[in-house]
Amino acid sequence: MLERIARGDMRAFETLYRAYFARLARFIERTTRRPELVEEILNDTMFVVSTSAHKFNRTSKASTWIFAIAYRKSLKALRDVDDPVEADDALEAVPDTDAIEPRDEVMRTQLRRILTEAVDALSANHRAVIELTYFQEAGYREIAEIMGCPIETVKTRMFHARRRLKALLPERLEDIL
């Protein structure tokens, strides 16, 4: 597919674009927390895919290569709007615990909302690891390739992300878990 795109095949490119659109949009939105920037970052990513497809060297999966571009574009967009990329020690956006009702479905829905908010409060690097692991179902080796960092860094980021999530969640919620 990327070879056809490298030769300027616009139909192949459109097929690829549509196949990746939802996954990339989600990854970018979860990493940046900036819904208003998602389409711009996504199109910047796919622009690079279109114009650099001839540079894809087949040593990694096509999806890994594309997500790596999306990750770099996401971090660049955050820097452009002065949003910190690295972990920030000042924890904000602590979820509202009063809204939790310890009753089956209601509780589960609330739990999801609180966890989502807690993930949002992490740094971009941590959010990217969480999103790639739990939603995009990438292994840690692939995540290291996407983020351009050693495997141990991925594990460390994940460990810190989990620890922060626990710290962000109210004690009562931990009891429920």
Added chain:
Amino acid sequence: MTARVVNLDSAHREVRDLLPWFVMGTLDEAEQRLVDEHLKACAACRGELEWERQLREANRVALPERDVDRAFAALRARLPAQPREVPLFERLRDLGERLLSPAWMRPMLALQAVAIVGLAVALWAGRMPAAAQEHTYRALSRPAAAEPARVVVAFTPQTSLGEMRRILLASDARIVDGPTAADAYILAIAPERLDAAVQRLRGESSVLLVQPLEAKAAQ
């Protein structure tokens, strides 16, 4: 004892760090087994696993859908209208890489081996007559080996291929050139049979012209 505690700790830490990918089923087999074994003995990691499952569920939240058509149209406007001209060196490099890729390597090597054997045989076969020729001794007084005589022949336009073949066989002649611009053929005939052949050819109603070339030159 201390060493054992340290080892246990590092094994515990290793498994604890792998739990997110264990829950997702994205570990390799050996890692999956390692975690399985450790979980049987470690209550802390089992507790951690439950928390991982909650985290996985929480991350499955759906985000609002986006308009792919509108987004693609926006990008389409930015892309160059013409296909990118791939520089020659890149095309050559890509071709080289494709040929050297594992899938191609085996048949290419086989082909190369066949070519090498073929060349060796051709070289050997080619050397033999050349060597024989080098050692052939011919006295100056001895007449040169008889070269076939050449005859120009033209057939009537109605002559069929079968008829032409019959005439050539009867005259012991072979076509060595033609048809020429004038629709004639050059025949090769053994010198000792030349006269008889020319006579026979002239007697054929399908033959318009018979002209021995050497005879003319000798005259």
